[in-house]
Amino acid sequence: MLDFLVVSPHPDDAELGLGGTLARAHAEGRSTGIIDLTRGEAATKGTPEERAKEAEAASRILGLSVRRNLGWPDSRILDSEDRRLHLARVLRELRPRVVVAPHENDRHPDHVAAARIVPAAVHLAGLKNSPLSGEPFKPQGLFFYMGNGPFEATLVVDTSDYIDVWEAAVRCYTSQFTGEAASETVTPDIYRTRRGRAAYWGTFIGAAYGEPLWTPRPVAYTPF
Template sequence: MNDSLDILIFGAHADDAEIGMGATIAKHTAAGLKVGICDLTYAEMSSNGTVELRQAEAEEAARLLGLSLRTNLGLPDRGLFMSPDYIERITMEIRKYKPRIVFAPYWQDRHPDHIACSQLIQEAVFNAKLRRYLPEMEAVQVQQLYFYFINDVYEADVMVDVSSWYDAKIAALSAYRSQFVTGQDTVSTPLNQGYVERVEARDRLMGQKRMITYAEGFVSKLPLLVDRFA
């Protein structure tokens, strides 16, 4: 069985990828590409919801977005740091699924776990191509590493027109009721105080730059290569 993916997206917590690029995911899966998400933690430190509930929500979001797979490395929530063991486990995930393109959170964000996740993925993408690193697994050269925005938005290098797929993003975010909806047993957090509406406003503003309804923006540390301008 071929486990290879076209795209592998990493997030510190379930819902990170959906916030940053849920509509882009839906657009690519609808086109027949194999897309997977790897969550680094079970978000066990979340103020609302349980680990079990958040896992069920993540699986529902995965179904709505048409993911080929969703995995979780079970690293400690609020305990992500530059550990050789963590880098090794992420590298093994990349080598197992051999993605052409990897996405990670942007390296600046108000949440320390998102920053740490970004750093860990960059290290793992680099190590994945080294044939003498974990030589028992075949080295994998990722063609492109992109960064998506979660809480804080900076200047994008590239944007994707997701106007026709934005409903899928909202549906996926709505699966995370424990995070984005207030209830009798919830406490107030930035996520359940109009957060989804602010994400939508952000994506509308991004689209306005190119006169489209919605866009999701991404950053690349490498220059984007084009064949010609025509």
């Protein structure tokens, strides 16, 4: 069983949104993982091969127990039965205690689609009579993390001690965030701006830095 699994539409989304939380979970002895849905082949800069190497480097920094790439088409993710079943099979295999998906308030259609696919896949994975092989499995918790749009957080994780690990993991993606190679959709100084966002959320819990999560249901347990 995996303790904490983040679904990432593209390599780098999980690190940007929850790198500090992943680092903290690993430091506290939790098993962690990332499922990348696409190879990022539609990005303005960087090749899928470069992105794969960057993801591998970031995974080492974060201490991930597992990382998979499902190879779905970048910028063409659609909420379909096949996508739901594919992810549900992976969930049954990895058996994550907590699953975290992108929040649907986002400018990128892949993030929006993922926000709909993940809850459906979680549901399918737990059904005894679903068209899946293997034992049914239902995670204890489903959360959503912040991408490119805001939301009202229902949980903020204190990542003060792991902000430098977060930045080191994000800096692995040189094809996306470094100098002239930076994507046209990214602010020139993403490290400063994203640190600022983490500092903002940290103020709500009396911490230097924090990462926000949202869940539609009350939290009745400690997920990390």
